[in-house]
Amino acid sequence: MEITVGLGSGLFVLYIPAEFWLVVGVITALSIVALGLLADPEFGWTIFSVLVGGFIMVLGYFLYQRFLIYPLFNIEVVAIAEIPVNIGQMIIGAIAALPMAKIIWRALPYLKKE
Numbered sequence: 189m190e191i192t193v194g195l196g197s198g199l200f201v202l203y204i205p206a207e208f209w210l211v212v213g214v215i216t217a218l219s220i221v222a223l224g225l226l227a228d229p230e231f232g233w234t235i236f237s238v239l240v241g242g243f244i245m246v247l248g249y250f251l252y253q254r255f256l257i258y259p260l261f262n263i264e265v266v267a268i269a270e271i272p273v274n275i276g277q278m279i280i281g282a283i284a285a286l287p288m289a290k291i292i293w294r295a296l297p298y299l300k301k302e
Contacts, residue, residue, distance in 0.1 A: 213275075234289060235282075242278030249274045 191202045217239055225232030253267035293300055 231286075231290065235286060238282045238285060239278075242275075242282060246271060246274040246278060 191204065193200045193202065221232060221236045221239065223232075224235040250267050250271060253265045253270055257263050257265050
C-alpha cells in the first residue's frame, strides 16, 4: 500500500506492505483475546469465539465475492476491496453482541451451561 503525503512543495511516498497490516491485525486480535482470558476466562472464550466466527464470515464473503458473484450474476466485484468493510461489520457486531451476552447471562444465569 502506498501513501502519498504532501508537505509544502515536496511529495513523499510511503510504502507499507500488506503483510505488515496482516501482522498488526493478528497481534491486535490475539491481544484482545489474551486480555479477555486474563480478565475473565469464560468471557475471554466468548470473545475468542466471536472473533473466529467473524473471520470465518469475512473469508466466506471474500470467497463468495471472488468466485460466485460474477459467474452467477455477471457482476464484477473487486473482492479484496470489500475485506475492510467486512472486518468493520465483524467489529461492530462484536461490539454490540459481547456486552449484550454479558447482560443476558447476568439477567438469566440459567442460560449458561454448567
